[in-house]
Amino acid sequence: MPRSFHELRERLLRAGVAPRHVRRYLAELSDHLADLTAEEERTGRGRADAEAAALARLGGVDELAKAMTERRQLQSWCARAPWAMFSVAPLLFLAGAYFVACSILWSGWKIFLPGADNPFGAHIGGPVYGIENIYFQTGRMIYFGAPVLVGWGLALMAARQRLKAVWPAAGLVLVAWMGATARVHAIRPAAHGAGGQVSMSFFTLGPSAQQSMIGFLLILSLAVLPYVIWRLRTRFFST
Amino acid sequence: MSSMAARETNPNFMNGVPELLILRLLKQEEMYGYEIVQAIRERTDAVIAVGEGVVYPVLHGLERDGALKSRRKTVNGRSRIYYSVTAAGRRRLADLSQAWTSLAGAIQKMLTGGQYAKVIP
Numbered sequence: 363m364p365r366s367f368h369e370l371r372e373r374l375l376r377a378g379v380a381p382r383h384v385r386r387y388l389a390e391l392s393d394h395l396a397d398l399t400a401e402e403e404r405t406g407r408g409r410a411d412a413e414a415a416a417l418a419r420l421g422g423v424d425e426l427a428k429a430m431t432e433r434r435q436l437q438s439w440c441a442r443a444p445w446a447m448f449s450v451a452p453l454l455f456l457a458g459a460y461f462v463a464c465s466i467l468w469s470g471w472k473i474f475l476p477g478a479d480n481p482f483g484a485h486i487g488g489p490v491y492g493i494e495n496i497y498f499q500t501g502r503m504i505y506f507g508a509p510v511l512v513g514w515g516l517a518l519m520a521a522r523q524r525l526k527a528v529w530p531a532a533g534l535v536l537v538a539w540m541g542a543t544a545r546v547h548a549i550r551p552a553a554h555g556a557g558g559q560v561s562m563s564f565f566t567l568g569p570s571a572q573q574s575m576i577g578f579l580l581i582l583s584l585a586v587l588p589y590v591i592w593r594l595r596t597r598f599f600s601t
Numbered sequence: 602m603s604s605m606a607a608r609e610t611n612p613n614f615m616n617g618v619p620e621l622l623i624l625r626l627l628k629q630e631e632m633y634g635y636e637i638v639q640a641i642r643e644r645t646d647a648v649i650a651v652g653e654g655v656v657y658p659v660l661h662g663l664e665r666d667g668a669l670k671s672r673r674k675t676v677n678g679r680s681r682i683y684y685s686v687t688a689a690g691r692r693r694l695a696d697l698s699q700a701w702t703s704l705a706g707a708i709q710k711m712l713t714g715g716q717y718a719k720v721i722p
Contacts, residue, residue, distance in 0.1 A: 383661055390634050390657050390682060397635040398653065421654040429655040435665045436658065 367391065370423050375524040377431040378441025387430060395420055440523045447519065448533035452512050456540055459508035460562055464546065466501030468560040470494065471548065480548040480558070509541025513585020521592040534585050540564050542577035617697055619659045622649065624668065624686060624694040631672075631685035634660065660684055668693045 367388055374384045398416035399409075407415060420426070430436060440447045471481035474494040481498070513534050520530035543565050550558040567574050626632060626640050637660075638653050663669040668690035674683050686694065 386682070387657050387661065391654050393633075393679070393681065394635050394638075394653060394657075419653050426654045429658040430661075433658050433662045436661055 364395070364417065366417070366423050370426055372524065373423070373427045374430055375522070377427070378437045378523070379430055380436060380438035381522045383430070383436045391420065391426070438523055440519055440525060440529075444525075444529040448516060448529040449536055452516055452533050452537050453540060455515070456508055456512050456537060459504055459512070460544060463501045463505035463508070464560045464562060466497065466504070467546065467548065468558065470497045470501065471558050471560070474498075479550050481560075482548065505544075505546070509537050509581045510584045512537050513581070514588055517586070517589035517592065520589060527589075527593070530589060531586075534582060534589070538578050538582035538585060541581045542574045543567065618649075618701075619656070620663060620668075621694070621697040621701055623656070623659060623663065624690055624697065627669065627684055627686045628691065628694060631683040633681040633683050637684075663690065666693075 370391075371384055371388055374387070375381065379387075395413075395416050398419050399412045402412035402415045403409065421429075434442075467481055471478065474497065475481055516530050516533045516537065519525075520527075543563075545563045545568060547561045547563065548558060622641050622645075623637060626637055626644075632640065634656050638656055641649060660669060660671075664671055664684070666689075667687060669684045670687050671682050671684050674681055
């Protein structure tokens with residue numbers, strides 16, 4: 363692949379063209395260039411001359427980039443609606459993950475601990491083992507891992523699209539805040555035979571403000587790490 | 602309102618010439634980018650020369666709009682992306698062809714001294 367294609371790729375991604383269109387465009391241009399080079403060689407040109415002529419026929423980087431960037435339908439959602447991709451979407455993903463975690467907690471409570479006042483370890487008369495433990499730990503893993511995984515997803519999107527730090531940073535702060543302030547409440551109404559209820563609250567510090575702040579910093583540090591590594595790598599090791 | 606719409610239509614249509622040519626070619630058979638460019642050059646006696654690499658954004662745009670579909674096919678050991686026209690693409694081709702025919706007719710009429718003959722110096 364000629365060096366100009368690398369420049370073209372960076373320009374297209376920075377201009378907001380969806381990575382999948384960029385990848386396919388470059389693959390098609392490479393194939394086209396190979397065909398043109400072969401065609402030029404058939405006219406009797408040497409390899410180097412044929413390649414230069416083929417590149418000229420293919421078009422300059424400016425022309426090739428402009429043709430792609432002026433088509434709005436080829437832009438990624440990150441470029442078209444960054445506010446949605448870096449604020450609404452991650453919060454929805456996180457809410458979805460918490461819903462799954464709460465469903466596991468609620469169903470585990472109902473199936474394995476039907477008599478307990480709540481599904482948390484300290485109140486159920488001893489630890490749980492075997493399948494029950496695996497079941498509850500899966501829920502815990504989703505609950506604690508979701509903010510970091512969603513943060514990594516944001517970082518990946520930002521890196522693939524060569525985005526500036528503003529939107530991913532805003533998204534990561536939101537996700538970390540939602541993750542740090544998330545609280546699970548499990549109550550069983552006093553009425554005899556009533557089923558337990560699991561609910562969640564978000565975005566308020568509550569009585570344990572210090573714990574929330576530590577959680578916020580921890581989630582933010584873990585979530586931001588891949589993005590920081592990518593930024594440092596592109597800044598210091600890009601050719 | 603209608604005159605405003607008409608004014609907006611022509612520039613869009615002029616931008617749509619590569620689309621028209623590509624849709625017309627692909628209506629007959631599926632092709633990949635290099636073939637399309639060669640075919641346009643040959644069939645228009647090189648009067649219309651589409652920028653060779655610039656054809657791909659047009660193809661991607663048409664595919665995104667649902668006018669084309671693509672599939673990867675290996676021919677002589679090389680993997681190519683072949684494009685073909687969809688039903689929506691055929692409708693778009695019909696619209697573009699009709700618009701082009703009426704525009705070309707109007708220009709022809711003007712050049713040959715029709716009702717706008719005084720405009721030509």
